[in-house]
Amino acid sequence: MRVAVAHNGSAPAPSAIRLLNVSKSYREGERLHVVLDAINAEVVAGDTVALLGSSGSGKSTLLNLISGIDQPDAGAIELAGTRLTALDERARTLYRRRNLGFVYQFFNLLPTLTVAENIRLPLELNGVAAVASERRSLELLDAVGLAARATSFPERLSGGEQQRVAIARALAHAPALVLADEPTGNLDEETGEQVLGVLQKMLVEHGSTMVLATHSRKVAAIARRVWRTQNGHLIEESGISL
Ligand SMILES: Nc1ncnc2c1ncn2[C@@H]1O[C@H](COP(=O)(O)OP(=O)(O)O)[C@@H](O)[C@H]1O
Numbered sequence: 270m271r272v273a274v275a276h277n278g279s280a281p282a283p284s285a286i287r288l289l290n291v292s293k294s295y296r297e298g299e300r301l302h303v304v305l306d307a308i309n310a311e312v313v314a315g316d317t318v319a320l321l322g323s324s325g326s327g328k329s330t331l332l333n334l335i336s337g338i339d340q341p342d343a344g345a346i347e348l349a350g351t352r353l354t355a356l357d358e359r360a361r362t363l364y365r366r367r368n369l370g371f372v373y374q375f376f377n378l379l380p381t382l383t384v385a386e387n388i389r390l391p392l393e394l395n396g397v398a399a400v401a402s403e404r405r406s407l408e409l410l411d412a413v414g415l416a417a418r419a420t421s422f423p424e425r426l427s428g429g430e431q432q433r434v435a436i437a438r439a440l441a442h443a444p445a446l447v448l449a450d451e452p453t454g455n456l457d458e459e460t461g462e463q464v465l466g467v468l469q470k471m472l473v474e475h476g477s478t479m480v481l482a483t484h485s486r487k488v489a490a491i492a493r494r495v496w497r498t499q500n501g502h503l504i505e506e507s508g509i510s511l
């Protein structure tokens with residue numbers, strides 16, 4: 270477990286994520302496939318972590334547990350001091366809506382909404398008034414270099430542009446924590462690099478914590494910490510078993 274260090278008596282950085290003996294298995298016929306085996310880890314607020322691991326090693330499973338979409342079989346998860354695993358499904362959904370932002374491999378923009386409307390959606394779900402959400406969506410589109418595309422529908426945009434919209438949507442409500450699952454997995458290398466640059470810039474501006482799953486070491490390099498998912502364990506790149 271990582272321990273935050275206090276400097277000169279100042280308060281330690283608050284914990285954004287704590288994983289406490291988190292386990293998750295899936296039943297495959299007769300046998301149990303252990304995907305995560307009593308994992309312990311901590312991330313301080315504002316930090317960035319890449320989850321690096323081969324396909325099927327449990328990256329998405331861990332992200333789905335951290336977001337509360339899935340529940341662990343055992344153990345507990347705390348986000349910014351809230352014990353997510355103690356909340357019921359409705360409370361977890363509300364928590365997610367207010368505090369989390371997501372970026373997926375396949376963008377997941379709603380095809381029947383314009384680009385600006387896609388970005389306004391998480392704001393309006395959080396009760397932000399229409400005038401304010403419209404203004405904010407235009408600011409965000411400007412920040413990701415797509416101010417001219419506000420009224421376009423997602424299918425009119427290239428993959429890289431769609432992912433920039435998805436990043437703007439993920440950060441619209443200034444979430445404390447951003448979870449990205451293979452965000453460049455569906456983009457060519459050059460476009461992927463541009464999109465990662467936009468993501469990094471937005472994270473710095475918002476001071477959000479991020480966990481990013483990828484199988485690419487190059488993509489993982491944008492994060493300050495790197496964890497590997499392997500045989501049910503989480504291994505810090507420095508070689509420390511978490
Ligand atoms: N809902 C599920 N039911 C059964 N097995 C699952 C389910 N979700 C994931 N798995 C299995 O758990 C393992 C880890 O999957 P996943 O977390 O998606 O890996 P990654 O994201 O690293 O590619 C895989 O072997 C996968 O088949």
Ligand SMILES: [Mg+2]
Pocket residue numbers: 328329330450482
């Ligand atoms: Mg995955």
